[in-house]
Amino acid sequence: MPPSTQTFGKTEEMSQVNETAPAPRMTRDVYMYRLKAPTSRRSFFRFCALFGALVILTITLVIVRATAYSPTAAVRDYFSALEGRNATALWPIVDPHDGMPDPARSTFAAMLKDSGYTPPSNLTVQSSNANDNQATVTASYQVGSTSRTDVFNLQRDGARLDRVFRPWHITNPTTQLYVNWSYPDAVLAAGQATQSTVGFGQGAPAFELFPGQYTIAIADNPLYTATATAAAPAGDVPLQLQPALKPTVQPEVEKQVAALIAKCTTLLNDAAHGCPYQTNETQSVTATSVAWTINVQPQFAVGFSEGGSGVVVTTTQQGEATPVITYRDSNNVINTLDGQQVSFSVDGSVTAPGGAVTYAYGVGE
Secondary structure (H helix, E strand, O other): OHHHHHHHHHHHHHHHHHHOOOOOOOOOHHHHHHHHEEEEEHHHHHHHHHHHHHHHHHHHHHHHHOOOOOOOHHHHHHHHHHHHHOOHHHHHHHHHOOOOOOHHHHHHHHHOOOEEEEEEEEEEEEEEEEOOEHHHHHHHEOOOOEEEEEEEEEEEEOOOOOOOOEEEEEEOEEEEEEEOOOOOEEEEEOOOOOOEEEOOOOOOOOEEEEEEEEEEEEEEOOEEEOEEEEEOOOOOEEEOOOEEEEOOOHHHHHHHHHHHHHHHHHOOOOOOOOOOOOOOHHHOOEEEEEEEEEEEEOEEEEEOOOOOOOOEEEEEEOOEEEEEEEEEEOOOOEEEEEOOOEOOOOOOOEEHHHHHEEEOOOOOO
């Protein structure tokens, strides 16, 4: 056989051998590697995605807690509720456990809505310090034309399963306003009578009020009024309220004093009728009548008692009166007796039962 033929034959034979030879066998380790490699990469990617989501969620919760559920946020919400005159938004911050009785809540809510209340403005938080569940926030704000700085104490609510965040609430939301007013009338703050407490040695009632400016006045009284004054709660600085008689009181008292003096000029039993001038000479004889002559009319002033108990009449110049007594002697003969001149005053009190100005001689003098 020629060489070329033999070579071709061997080549063909080798080719047949290669075509019929079995492929290399894949081992179990190689198969498992190829099978598991994509699954492991997917698990790793899933883990990274989950971890990233947890990190983002944690950062979000931290940011929300630091901004919306922080002591500073509670103070800002507190002032925002005051500026908006929104009592509903105020209670969760200052009274989260409903400890304030409803009458007090209604009173404060009416104050915020009243035109006599001016909310604070221009809040600036200067510092905030938190220690576990306690915190203090120092803040400055504007009340009218005055700048004030207060330190607010805050308490964080206890942990509960039904909420993620624990709100803060202010434990000292009100400030005392002392008012020097010793009369029995109710003092009004923004049109509302507030419950007073004894002041710390001030001798004046103190009212617990939210920050802001209030129109302070007294309840309507038929005898006097007090000039309405704008004031803000400022701790131990008392507000002076000065009473002033209503213009109708003095003329009415003068009329009633004159009527009493005139009535007593012919009353025999003057003491029993509460007359300002009296004589004992009618007791030494069998008096049948008496006629007084007013020689000098008394002068008096209507004003306020020193102790602040009410309105009084104070004699500034005594009156003078002389009686002429008619009597029957032992012979049943009518005679007259010129009595001695007496001085008298008209000190007394002025009240207003049922709203009517009423003078009473000798009462409360």
